[in-house]
Amino acid sequence: MLAVIRCALLTILAAVMAMAIALAATHASASAQQAQQTEDASAAPPAGGEARPYVPPPDLTRADYPRIGGLNGRVVVWLAAQMHLWFAAFILAVPIFVLIIEAVGMATRERRYDDLAYEFIKISIAAYSLTAILGGFLLFCLLIFYPHLTSYLAAIFKDAMFFYALLFFLESATLYVYYYGWHWLQGGVRKWVHLTVGLVLNAVGTTLMFLANAWLTFMMSPAGLDQSGVFQGDVWAAIHNHLWNPINLHRFIANIAFGGSIVGAYAAFRFLSATRAEERAHYDWMGYTANFIAISALLPLPFAGYWLAAEIYAYSQQMGITLMGGIFGWLFIIQAVLIGTLFLAANYYLWCAMGRSDGAERYNRYVKYLAAVLVGAFLVWFTPHTMVLTNEELKMLGGPYHKVLGPLGIMPAKNVAVNVMILFTVLSFLIYRRANKIAQVSWKKAGNAAQAALFSAGLSNILFLGIYHGYFTNTVYKVASSVPQVVTTLVVIAASLVIDALMYKGARQVAPLRWGRVPERAQYALFLLPVAFTWLMGLMGYIRSGIRQHWHVTGIVRDNSADAFTPTLGEAANVVSVGAILFMGMVIFVFWLGHVGTARTALADSTVGSAA
Amino acid sequence: MSHVLKVAAFSLGTVGLFAAYSNYGIPQITPAEPPRQESIEASGMTTAEYAALGGRIFSGKGSCTLCHNAVGGRAPPLDRAAGVAAERLADPRYAGQAADEAEYLYESLVEPSAYVVAGFGKTGTGDTVSPMPSMKAGATALADVEIRAVIAFLQTLSGVEVTVEPPAGPDGDGEAETAEDTRSPLGSPEEVIEEFACGTCHMVAGEEGDVGPDLTGIGAIRDREYLRRAILSPDADIAPGFEQGLMPPDYGQQLYAAELEMLVGYLADLE
Amino acid sequence: MADHAIAFIAAFAAFATAFLAIDATLMSLQGLSLIFQP
Numbered sequence: 001m002l003a004v005i006r007c008a009l010l011t012i013l014a015a016v017m018a019m020a021i022a023l024a025a026t027h028a029s030a031s032a033q034q035a036q037q038t039e040d041a042s043a044a045p046p047a048g049g050e051a052r053p054y055v056p057p058p059d060l061t062r063a064d065y066p067r068i069g070g071l072n073g074r075v076v077v078w079l080a081a082q083m084h085l086w087f088a089a090f091i092l093a094v095p096i097f098v099l100i101i102e103a104v105g106m107a108t109r110e111r112r113y114d115d116l117a118y119e120f121i122k123i124s125i126a127a128y129s130l131t132a133i134l135g136g137f138l139l140f141c142l143l144i145f146y147p148h149l150t151s152y153l154a155a156i157f158k159d160a161m162f163f164y165a166l167l168f169f170l171e172s173a174t175l176y177v178y179y180y181g182w183h184w185l186q187g188g189v190r191k192w193v194h195l196t197v198g199l200v201l202n203a204v205g206t207t208l209m210f211l212a213n214a215w216l217t218f219m220m221s222p223a224g225l226d227q228s229g230v231f232q233g234d235v236w237a238a239i240h241n242h243l244w245n246p247i248n249l250h251r252f253i254a255n256i257a258f259g260g261s262i263v264g265a266y267a268a269f270r271f272l273s274a275t276r277a278e279e280r281a282h283y284d285w286m287g288y289t290a291n292f293i294a295i296s297a298l299l300p301l302p303f304a305g306y307w308l309a310a311e312i313y314a315y316s317q318q319m320g321i322t323l324m325g326g327i328f329g330w331l332f333i334i335q336a337v338l339i340g341t342l343f344l345a346a347n348y349y350l351w352c353a354m355g356r357s358d359g360a361e362r363y364n365r366y367v368k369y370l371a372a373v374l375v376g377a378f379l380v381w382f383t384p385h386t387m388v389l390t391n392e393e394l395k396m397l398g399g400p401y402h403k404v405l406g407p408l409g410i411m412p413a414k415n416v417a418v419n420v421m422i423l424f425t426v427l428s429f430l431i432y433r434r435a436n437k438i439a440q441v442s443w444k445k446a447g448n449a450a451q452a453a454l455f456s457a458g459l460s461n462i463l464f465l466g467i468y469h470g471y472f473t474n475t476v477y478k479v480a481s482s483v484p485q486v487v488t489t490l491v492v493i494a495a496s497l498v499i500d501a502l503m504y505k506g507a508r509q510v511a512p513l514r515w516g517r518v519p520e521r522a523q524y525a526l527f528l529l530p531v532a533f534t535w536l537m538g539l540m541g542y543i544r545s546g547i548r549q550h551w552h553v554t555g556i557v558r559d560n561s562a563d564a565f566t567p568t569l570g571e572a573a574n575v576v577s578v579g580a581i582l583f584m585g586m587v588i589f590v591f592w593l594g595h596v597g598t599a600r601t602a603l604a605d606s607t608v609g610s611a612a
Numbered sequence: 613m614s615h616v617l618k619v620a621a622f623s624l625g626t627v628g629l630f631a632a633y634s635n636y637g638i639p640q641i642t643p644a645e646p647p648r649q650e651s652i653e654a655s656g657m658t659t660a661e662y663a664a665l666g667g668r669i670f671s672g673k674g675s676c677t678l679c680h681n682a683v684g685g686r687a688p689p690l691d692r693a694a695g696v697a698a699e700r701l702a703d704p705r706y707a708g709q710a711a712d713e714a715e716y717l718y719e720s721l722v723e724p725s726a727y728v729v730a731g732f733g734k735t736g737t738g739d740t741v742s743p744m745p746s747m748k749a750g751a752t753a754l755a756d757v758e759i760r761a762v763i764a765f766l767q768t769l770s771g772v773e774v775t776v777e778p779p780a781g782p783d784g785d786g787e788a789e790t791a792e793d794t795r796s797p798l799g800s801p802e803e804v805i806e807e808f809a810c811g812t813c814h815m816v817a818g819e820e821g822d823v824g825p826d827l828t829g830i831g832a833i834r835d836r837e838y839l840r841r842a843i844l845s846p847d848a849d850i851a852p853g854f855e856q857g858l859m860p861p862d863y864g865q866q867l868y869a870a871e872l873e874m875l876v877g878y879l880a881d882l883e
Numbered sequence: 884m885a886d887h888a889i890a891f892i893a894a895f896a897a898f899a900t901a902f903l904a905i906d907a908t909l910m911s912l913q914g915l916s917l918i919f920q921p
Contacts, residue, residue, distance in 0.1 A: 227749070272615045317743050318752075321678050321686075327643045334634050446890050453894030461902040473919035475685060476735050480913045484906040491905070527619055531626045550646030555753070559646070566643040573634030577627050584623055736914045 055155045055231035057556045058148045065561040066144060073145030074563035075575060080138040082541050082579045083586075086534060087131040088212075089251070090587075092205045093259020094124045095178075097293045099198040106191060116286060118182050120263055123594035125179055130586060132168075149552045153215055156224075156231050156238055164211045167204055174201040206252065213247045214239035219553045220544070221315045229556040242315040246308040253301050258537060260294030261530040266591050268526035281515035287526050288353060288515075294529060295346045295425065299493070302339075302418050303486050310479075312547070319554070323547055330569055331543050333384050336414075338536040340378035343421045345528040347374055350428045352522035357436035359510030366431060373424050381417040385409025412470020415482050419462045419489045426493050427455065430500055437507040447503040451496060458492035461485075534583060538576035546572070647673055659764065662778040664862035666765025669758050674747060676762075687744065688729040693717065694763075694770035700727050707740075714775045717763045721747040721754075797868045801878030804871050808863065816882075824859060825851040831882040839879045843872065 058064075067073065098117045105113030142150045154161060178197045185194035222229075224237030231238070267287035274280040313320030324332060351367045354360040383405055397403075407413065430451075441447065462485055469481035548554050550564040567575075657665065670676045679687035697713035700706055708726025710716040719726050724742035733739030747754045747762075754762070760776045767774045798804050802817055811819020816827040830839070841848050846859035867875070907917040 269615065269619060272619070316745065317686075318675055318678055318745070326678070327641055330638050330641065334630075334638060337633060338630070445887060449887055449890035450894045453891050454898050457895050457898035457902055460899065461906065465906065469919070474731075474921070477910075477915060477919055480735070480910060480915050481906075483913065484902075484909040487905055487909060488902055491902075524622060527622055528626060531623050532630075535627060535630050549643075555749070564646045566646075568640045568642055569638055570635035570640050573631050577631040580627050581624065 055152065057225075057229040057553065058152055060148055060552075060558065060560045062560055062562060064148050066147065068144065072563065073141070074561070077138070077141045077145055078542075078545075078575060079579050079582070080134065080141045081545075082538055082576070083583055084131065084134040084138045085541060086537060086579075086583045087127055087134055087586075088209070089255040089258050089537070090262055091124065091127050091131050092209055093255040093257075094120055094127075094263070095175075095198060095202050095205060096256055097260060099195070099202055101289070102195060102198065106195070112285075116289065119286070120290075121179055121182075122597075123263065123266055123591050126590040126593045127587075128172075128175060130590065146552070149557060152553075152557060153218070156218070157215055157235060159235050160211050160214065160239060164208060167208055167211075171201065171204045171208065174198075174204060209251060209255075210244075210248055211239075213251065214241070214244055216544070217241050217243040217247050220319075220548055221312075222553050222556050225556060243308070243311055246304070246311045250301070250304040250308050253297050253304050254537070257294045257297035257301060258530070258533045260290050260292075260297060261526075261533050262587060264290030264294060264526045265530045266290075268523035269591075271523055272520060277516055284356075284515045284518055287523065291346065291349055291526060291529070294533075295429070298342060298346065299422050299425065300490075302422070306482065306486075316554070319547055322549070323543070327566065328543055328547060330384070331539065331572075333382055334539060334569070334573070335536065336378075336382035338532050338539065339418075340381055340421075341532045342529060342536070343425060344374060344378065345525045345532065347371075347425055347428045349522050349525040349529075350432045352525065353518055354432055354435045355519065356513045356515060356517050357432075357510065358514070359438070360435035363431050363435050370424055370428055370431075374421060377417040377420045377424070380408050380413055381421070383408040383413070407471065410470070412466045412478055412481075415470075415485055416462055416466035419466075419485055420459065422489055423455065423458065423462075423492060426496065430496060433500065434504070436510050436513055437504050438510060439503050439507050441503055441505065444503055447499060451499055454492055454495055454499070458488050461488045531580070531584070534580045535576060538579055539573070542572045542576060657778040659774050659778065660768075660861065661865065662761050662776075663764040663768040663774060664865050666758075666761035666763065666768075667862065668865075669754065669762050670765055673758070674752060674754060674762060679744070686732075688732055690766060690769065692770050693720075694767040694772045703727065705739075713772075714763060714767075717766055718759060721759050721762065798871055801874045804867070804875050805878075808866070813859070816879075825854060827879060827882060829882055831880045834879075836876050836880050839876050840872070843867075843875065 065073065098121050101113050101117040101120070105111070105117060174197050178194065178201050181194060181197070185191065185197075218238050218241050221242040222238070223241035224234050225231055264287050267283045267290055271280055271283035271287060274283055309320070309323065312323055322328060347370065351370075354363065354367075385401060385406060401407075401409070439447070465481045465485045465488070469477045473481075546566055548559075549566055550559045551557065552559050676690075680690050682689075694713065694717060697716045701710060701713070701716055706727045708716070708719045708723060710719045710726070716727075723746065724744035725740065728739045728742045730739055732742070734741045734743050745752070747759060757779055761778075764774045764776045764778075767776070798807055805811065805817045805819075810816055810827075811821050813821040813823035814825065814827045815821060834842075838849065844864040846861055847856050850856055864872075903917070910917050
């Protein structure tokens with residue numbers, strides 16, 4: 001009875017929070033509407049002490065940027081923000097897949113899922129306070145090095161920022177109840193209560209991210225301002241700016257991929273240092289599950305990224321073209337190398353992992369073809385279009401593009417390449433899953449024919465759209481054709497999973513999967529993934545921020561500091577690399593804490609023994 | 613323990629590879645310095661100087677060449693823009709309020725959707741909405757003086773008469789904040805030739821341009837006065853077999869005085 | 884083997900048609916036809 005009341009109370013609390021959020025949002029826009037109805041909004045401040053906020057953009061000079069000793073404020077804030085973002089992404093991701101795994105455990109009634117979910121959250125618990133510490137550090141650095149920009153943003157977002165700060169109480173409460181109450185809230189209704197707490201934790205975390213996303217997207221694509229850049233009082237308009245939702249979606253999905261890969265590295269390391277067979281089997285399974293989470297989230301990510309870039313173009317053509325056709329264009333080649341690494345590593349892991357199945361030999365011969373296609377797609381993916389050439393090189397080449405390879409540098413070729421990489425990764429996964437099974441249904445030959453036809457037709461369609469619309473029509477058709485391309489990939493993924501699920505219903509296992517029977521190099525693929533993800537996130541974070549160039553808030557607040565310049569790619573990559581190494585060191589510390597928290601020395605045991 | 617070292621080495625090595633690729637595998641472009649805000653005295657300029665200012669804004673602060681360039685596809689070419697202005701005004705699709713050609717050009721800079729050239733409108737709008745932002749808004753924010761300079765430039769480019777006046781006197785809106793990239797002076801004539809890409813058109817300093825006269829041994833046949841005039845007012849003397857109007861007329865604004873003298877001295881010594 | 888091939892060809896034709904239909908629908912939702920019309 002008590003549990004039911006607790007459950008009801010928590011649900012009511014969650015509902016109240018949701019209402020509070022909704023109220024805050026509508027209140028902000030209602031008061032802004034009132035404000036807008038009072039005379040026209042030009043640069044004149046309101047007379048007679050009205051409540052309408054008057055936030056003119058600051059006009060900064062070099063003297064407005066404080067310095068501390070020999071520190072470069074720009075690099076300090078850059079690293080602080082990036083470190084905070086890496087940790088925040090991690091702690092937002094873990095509860096998502098922990099909740100899902102817990103739910104799977106409840107549905108299948110298999111204890112191992114519940115234990116796995118608990119283990120994921122246990123090893124990452126120290127990351128929460130580190131995220132908060134880094135957030136606080138970031139805020140201090142912003143106040144110290146960019147005080148005017150920070151107070152300008154705070155004046156606009158004050159309601160949202162205050163709410164953001166308050167939400168951390170709820171986040172901590174739900175996190176600690178969810179973690180510390182894991183073994184207490186077991187069985188029956190209690191388990192449902194626990195799941196609800198986890199759900200609220202995720203909702204709060206997502207809300208926190210959405211709020212923070214509003215500030216940085218406002219800096220890129222400001223909204224809610226008039227022609228002269230004065231804030232009009234509608235904080236919802238400022239939050240709901242052009243890039244807010246694309247960043248929300250992209251970050252939500254990317255966090256899951258990133259978080260999964262990090263816990264996968266933990267599992268890989270424990271696998272390598274395992275001494276007993278059950279330990280190896282357990283960590284092999286943990287690593288596989290984490291990798292599965294990471295790759296599932298990786299698959300739709302290019303589409304979210306494409307939407308984000310499309311919205312950047314829609315907001316400002318100049319920003320869009322600078323992003324991909326101008327000085328930042330080469331960054332996307334580096335990005336291509338990173339993404340290719342991710343896909344190759346993920347597939348390599350799956351191919352190595354096929355060794356767990358006794359029945360895998362019959363599929364081994366296909367692996368080289370999968371590898372060839374993936375490598376080929378990767379090479380296309382990373383071929384540049386416009387090259388920076390000296391005059392002699394221009395003459396030798398006969399133009400700014402390579403005659404043969406140049407056409408592979410434009411977007412349609414890249415879209416084909418990425419769709420192919422995604423489909424072939426799904427294919428690797430399907431083969432991995434089949435490796436251990438023998439289908440028992442009567443229509444399995446037809447089923448295989450259907451699968452082969454599905455993939456062939458899908459790939460042909462992707463090629464048709466990419467080549468015909470990409471090279472024989474105009475820009476409008478080129479861009480538009482990427483939509484059916486994406487949909488084709490998604491349809492093939494969904495349909496193939498359904499067909500395989502049906503085909504292998506009641507299938508006979510060749511033998512139980514031999515967890516633990518996987519070569520060491522497969523674990524290194526699990527290290528490569530988070531390293532590449534981390535570095536890629538750092539690079540993309542730099543692009544997102546750097547695309548503003550010499551503006552703090554695009555077109556509104558100009559950056560007049562000594563560090564307003566855009567660094568070269570090499571310089572940016574070096575800062576990202578330093579950050580990545582710092583981050584990885586701190587993550588190792590987090591995992592070590594999670595592990596050492598349960599370790600006991602002989603002395604501790606003997607003390608306990610004698611006291612008993 | 614060895615696992616820790618191996619994994620650490622692997623991770624650091626991977627990060628190192630990415631950093632190395634970004635530093636050595638990719639061309640290191642140094643992005644332009646953020647434009648410095650300076651007031652320039654546009655009053656008292658001649659029409660040619662005003663058009664030249666417009667040209668610099670066209671390629672610089674206005675970032676027009678980002679879309680309006682020879683590659684094409686993103687935006688209509690502007691080399692005859694001032695010439696077709698009259699047709700555009702008469703076009704039934706014209707939705708603006710300009711009364712004459714100069715006003716049309718002004719309007720296309722501040723309200724680009726007044727007339728959208730066929731095929732260049734935003735997708736799905738039937739060429740009624742332009743993807744071009746207003747040049748007065750946002751990060752570009754050209755002042756009126758600058759916009760009129762760009763109009764003067766476009767009119768010069770199209771070969772029509774320049775109808776916009778540079779601002780009158782010091783009391784007129786002679787001040788404009790414009791983004792002049794101030795660069796440091798170059799130290800040698802070879803650097804000047806490289807920086808200003810003389811070799812694109814001339815045979816000089818190892819380059820083999822053939823749009824303009826061969827400058828090998830030019831010092832033997834032309835004196836310093838001629839050479840200086842050729843740089844500052846290229847159309848004053850045209851070498852036989854070549855045409856007017858090809859060499860940019862604004863090197864006088866772009867070169868520092870010391871650089872001009874260095875260049876003239878270098879050419880005079882080519883014998 | 885022959886009926887395997889027939890099954891494949893039939894399925895391929897079916898899927899290809901379905902994909903083309905999806906293509907045409909999605910292009911027309913964006914105001915364009917499947918085949919380029921300059």
